[in-house]
Amino acid sequence: MAQEASPPQPAPAPTPSPTPAPAAPAQTANYFNPAISVIGNLLAVAGQNQVENLPSFSLRESEIGFQAVVDPYARADFFFSVGENDISVEEGYLTLTALPWDLQMKLGRMRVAFGKVNTLHLHVLPWPDEPLPIPDILGSEDGWIETGGSISRLIPLPGDVFSELTLQVFRGDSPNLFAASTHGGLAYNGHYRVFADLSDSTNIDVGASYAFGPNGTTTTAMTNLSGVDAVFRWKPLRTGLYRQLVLRGELYHSNREQPDGTQNATGWYMSGEYQFARRWWVGARGESSQVAVDAAIKNRGAAATLTFNPSEFTQFRGELRRRRYADSYTANELLFQVQFAIGAHGAHPF
Amino acid sequence: MKSMRTVSVVLVLAGFAASAQAKIRVVTSLADFASIADAVGGDRVETFALAKGYQDPHFVDAKPSFILKLSRADLLIVAGLELEIGYLPPLIDQSRNEKIHPGSPGYLDASVGCDILQRPTEVVTRAMGDVHPYGNPHYWTDPENGRVIARAIAARLTELDPAGKAVYEANLATFETGLTAKEKEWQARMAPFAGTKIVTFHESWPNLAKYFRLEIVGTVEPKPGIPPSPSHTLEIINLISGDKVPVILVEPYFDIKTPQYIGDKTGAVVLTFYPSVGGIPEIKDYIGVFDYDVNAFVNAMRGKK
Numbered sequence: 001m002a003q004e005a006s007p008p009q010p011a012p013a014p015t016p017s018p019t020p021a022p023a024a025p026a027q028t029a030n031y032f033n034p035a036i037s038v039i040g041n042l043l044a045v046a047g048q049n050q051v052e053n054l055p056s057f058s059l060r061e062s063e064i065g066f067q068a069v070v071d072p073y074a075r076a077d078f079f080f081s082v083g084e085n086d087i088s089v090e091e092g093y094l095t096l097t098a099l100p101w102d103l104q105m106k107l108g109r110m111r112v113a114f115g116k117v118n119t120l121h122l123h124v125l126p127w128p129d130e131p132l133p134i135p136d137i138l139g140s141e142d143g144w145i146e147t148g149g150s151i152s153r154l155i156p157l158p159g160d161v162f163s164e165l166t167l168q169v170f171r172g173d174s175p176n177l178f179a180a181s182t183h184g185g186l187a188y189n190g191h192y193r194v195f196a197d198l199s200d201s202t203n204i205d206v207g208a209s210y211a212f213g214p215n216g217t218t219t220t221a222m223t224n225l226s227g228v229d230a231v232f233r234w235k236p237l238r239t240g241l242y243r244q245l246v247l248r249g250e251l252y253h254s255n256r257e258q259p260d261g262t263q264n265a266t267g268w269y270m271s272g273e274y275q276f277a278r279r280w281w282v283g284a285r286g287e288s289s290q291v292a293v294d295a296a297i298k299n300r301g302a303a304a305t306l307t308f309n310p311s312e313f314t315q316f317r318g319e320l321r322r323r324r325y326a327d328s329y330t331a332n333e334l335l336f337q338v339q340f341a342i343g344a345h346g347a348h349p350f
Numbered sequence: 351m352k353s354m355r356t357v358s359v360v361l362v363l364a365g366f367a368a369s370a371q372a373k374i375r376v377v378t379s380l381a382d383f384a385s386i387a388d389a390v391g392g393d394r395v396e397t398f399a400l401a402k403g404y405q406d407p408h409f410v411d412a413k414p415s416f417i418l419k420l421s422r423a424d425l426l427i428v429a430g431l432e433l434e435i436g437y438l439p440p441l442i443d444q445s446r447n448e449k450i451h452p453g454s455p456g457y458l459d460a461s462v463g464c465d466i467l468q469r470p471t472e473v474v475t476r477a478m479g480d481v482h483p484y485g486n487p488h489y490w491t492d493p494e495n496g497r498v499i500a501r502a503i504a505a506r507l508t509e510l511d512p513a514g515k516a517v518y519e520a521n522l523a524t525f526e527t528g529l530t531a532k533e534k535e536w537q538a539r540m541a542p543f544a545g546t547k548i549v550t551f552h553e554s555w556p557n558l559a560k561y562f563r564l565e566i567v568g569t570v571e572p573k574p575g576i577p578p579s580p581s582h583t584l585e586i587i588n589l590i591s592g593d594k595v596p597v598i599l600v601e602p603y604f605d606i607k608t609p610q611y612i613g614d615k616t617g618a619v620v621l622t623f624y625p626s627v628g629g630i631p632e633i634k635d636y637i638g639v640f641d642y643d644v645n646a647f648v649n650a651m652r653g654k655k
Contacts, residue, residue, distance in 0.1 A: 072451075075443060098448040102421060154421055154446060162414040195414035200402065203413060237405040238603055278577045278605070311576065313476060348436040350412045 034068035034076075035344035039123045047333035051325045054335075059084055061122050065346070073098040079121065081142075090121070090145060102154040109147040113166045113191040114209045115250050116229040117269075118143040124349035126246070126273045126283055126307075128319050128337035132299050133267030136289035137225070137252040139176030146170035146178075146187065162195040172213040176293060178223065179216025187213025201240075205231040221257040223292070244275040254292040265290035273305075281307040297326045312348075315339040374511050377423040377450075379434050380407060381627040382490050383460055383499065385636040387427065389525045390504045394514045400438075403628030406603040407487075408480070408575070412437040420445035423456070424510060427503065430459035431466065433487035458506050461487070464495040467556045479573025491625055492557035493533055496636055500525050532637050536644045537562075543651055547593050549586060549618070551600045551609060554625055558643075567593055570600075570609055578608040590616040597650050599623040602630075619650045 040062045045054040066078040074096050081090040093108030111119050117134060130141055138144045148170035155163045172180030172187035180186060189211040197203045207229045215223040227250060234245040249270040256263045267289025275281045283305040291297040301323035308316045319335040376397045378384040384397040391397070398419050401410045407429070420426065420441055428434055442451060449456035466485040474481050489495050504522040508515045544563040548555075551570045559566050568589050572582035589595065590612065597619045600609045606620065613620040623643055627633055633642050 072448070072453075095443065097443055097446070097451070099446065102446045104444065104446055154418065156418060160415060160418060162418045164414070193414075197413065197415050203415070205414070233411075235411065237402050239605075241406055241409060241603060242605055311476075312480065345432070345435050347412060347440045348409065350437070 034066040037065040037343035037346055039063040039341045042338040043128060044336040045333055049331035049333055063121060104152050106150040112144045112146050112189050114144055114189055114211055115227045123339050127285060127305055128317055128335045131269035132287040132289040132301060133252045133269060136291045136299060137254045137265060137267045139174060144174050144177060146174055164193045166191040178213040180214045185214040201236045202234050215256055217258045224255040227252045242278050246273045256292050263295045265292045265295040279309045299325050313341045374424045375422055376425045377419050378427040379429055382636050383427040385627045386500050387503050390500055390518055390521045391507055392517055392521050394517060403626035404602045407433055410437045412440050416441050417444045421447050423450050425456050426450040427458045427460055429487050430461040431484045431487035432482050455509055460499045463498045464489045465492060480575030486556055488554040489557045491555060492561045493529060493640055497526060497529055536640050539644055539648055547595045549590060549595050549598045551604045554601055555599060583608055587612055587615050590618050597621055601625055621646055621650045
């Protein structure tokens with residue numbers, strides 16, 4: 001049909017006939033259903049660990065996602081975390097995408113924008129487990145997940161440098177972290193992120209976070225959290241299917257008022273992952289953290305990973321992990337993780 | 351910057367026939383669309399392509415720096431057919447720019463109206479590899495589809511910037527005249543090779559093969575997106591030997607090792623074939639893609655006949 005729009009010169013043979021209909025998907029009864037995806041996560045563990053006693057096999061933290069545009073102003077995302085006997089809302093939020101002044105708002109339950117790893121779902125982590133500061137500083141393996149609201153704004157910097165400021169307010173209810181007793185006792189978080197392309201093939205992503213809220217140990221006790229995060233990526237664009245390097249690290253600090261005195265705990269991890277073939281990655285991680293509720297306890301660890309992705313939709317990963325708990329007990333373990341995704345094609349992790 | 355955008359918004363909404371100082375900001379997924387938009391838009395547009403011409407267009411990173419580009423865009427041109435599904439949806443969501451959301455005038459799916467091949471006629475599953483359920487998204491490798499895309503871009507620019515109508519029409523006519531002349535030249539040079547059997551690395555070339563009447567008899571990948579396997583490589587070696595396939599086309603972002611091995615075993619020429627503008631610095635625009643590839647193909651076939 002576009003052919004009939006009288007070109008100035010007749011087109012030479014062979015002239016393909018353009019398709020009559022737009023290249024749109026066929027209308028079906030479930031056209032407006034959300035995109036549905038399921039990501040299975042099987043974890044097998046070999047070795048002895050009396051502190052974190054993981055089962056030999058477990059289907060844990062599998063994810064079911066429902067995602068769709070709601071109306072011209074918003075989209076909604078739901079992610080359920082499914083264990084063998086339980087299900088919980090890992091995230092479920094509305095995103096207002098049509099606000100003025102470069103603003104964006106999220107309302108609902110979400111992974112809090114504190115640091116980097118805390119914002120990521122398990123299936124995009126470069127390890128089968130969370131680094132020590134997540135359970136030790138943020139209180140649980142799941143990290144800090146909260147219900148409330150979040151607003152963020154783009155703040156352009158010179159030279160096409162991306163920066164974004166996020167301010168969040170939550171109920172203040174996360175195991176071993178925040179426990180607000182009244183409606184007024186909320187938890188607050190702020191995150192500032194800067195991303196810059198250093199060249200076509202390298203970029204750097206840095207952030208700073210600050211959060212505070214009542215921890216519930218007394219009616220007035222507060223916890224202040226602060227953190228910095230950094231990720232450096234190298235991916236030569238032409239050969240990026242085969243070679244990539246990611247270096248990342250985070251530093252966390254917790255200042256926690258308790259009846260027995262204020263606890264100051266610090267934790268960090270550093271990790272590097274290198275893709276050496278189309279479907280293979282190796283990685284290494286170092287980690288150390290004091291425990292927020294009792295800073296006298298310090299845990300540390302080191303891990304090496306090998307990852308094989310047969311396709312975009314399956315992943316096999318082994319991790320050799322040594323952790324030393326409270327400077328007194330050492331556990332050596334082999335973690336083996338199988339992840340598999342079905343349903344809607346999600347975005348590639350970045 | 352802000353005031354420039356406000357000016358263009360006002361122009362779009364009110365349709366003033368004023369000569370705008372503000373350029374229409376066009377962001378495209380592929381460098382080819384940026385090249386065509388430059389040709390059609392001339393001085394009235396400024397373009398930015400998210401993917402480089404030497405990069406696998408399926409695996410572009412969703413970098414936050416792209417969010418910044420999209421937040422200021424007046425028009426987003428995509429290949430569609432799920433080519434960009436791995437990176438573009440989250441970028442659009444975070445752009446804070448409703449002008450470029452799908453369904454808005456600032457969102458142009460370039461596949462509409464193009465000759466799209468390999469639309470599945472049966473139920474697709476991922477057992478088939480990384481198949482695209484709406485058809486093969488590498489359709490811009492047919493210059494007649496490039497003509498359709500240029501017309502669609504001209505129409506959309508006119509809708510967004512009515513004051514530029516005459517400019518866009520004139521630039522489109524110039525582009526089409528140039529394309530038509532070049533197509534005669536390319537067809538003349540490729541005519542002796544009509545019916546030639548070829549093997550390609552990925553399913554990137556069915557549109558180009560149809561246009562030049564080449565016959566793709568196999569791919570180095572066993573299935574789309576699945577890397578070469580020893581057994582499939584052996585099958586391809588036997589196929590090339592049996593069918594006397596003279597040439598293997600490889601996109602610039604794939605590892606040349608397996609195609610080279612097949613070439614060594616069979617005598618087929620391994621030819622790096624560029625699907626996009628900027629694949630190498632010599633390919634400066636959309637016409638240049640075909641200039642380069644036709645030339646490379648003709649040279650590779652020398653002495654093969």
